[in-house]
Amino acid sequence: MSGREDASRPRRNPEVAFREYDGESVVVLPSGAEINVLNPAGGLLFRLLDGTRTVDELVDKVCEEFDVSREQAEEDVRAFLAELQGHRLLV
16 A cells, blocks of 8 residues: 555444445435435445554555555555545534
């Protein structure tokens, strides 16, 4: 992972509503005013955000499930986590 280890273990906000319907992952933001439908990678990641996996392990999962380079997976995972943090979807 770019020569460094990331041991943080992101966890989704337990007050966030998250459901999967017909293969689509849906997240309701804490304000309740916005619903987001996640793409397959976002759905996988959000499902895995239980506080037990490191960022490195999340990147590994994306690489296992999707045809993407490790560098691209790391960039995408970090961007996704930053966006979730910005919407208060992580604790």
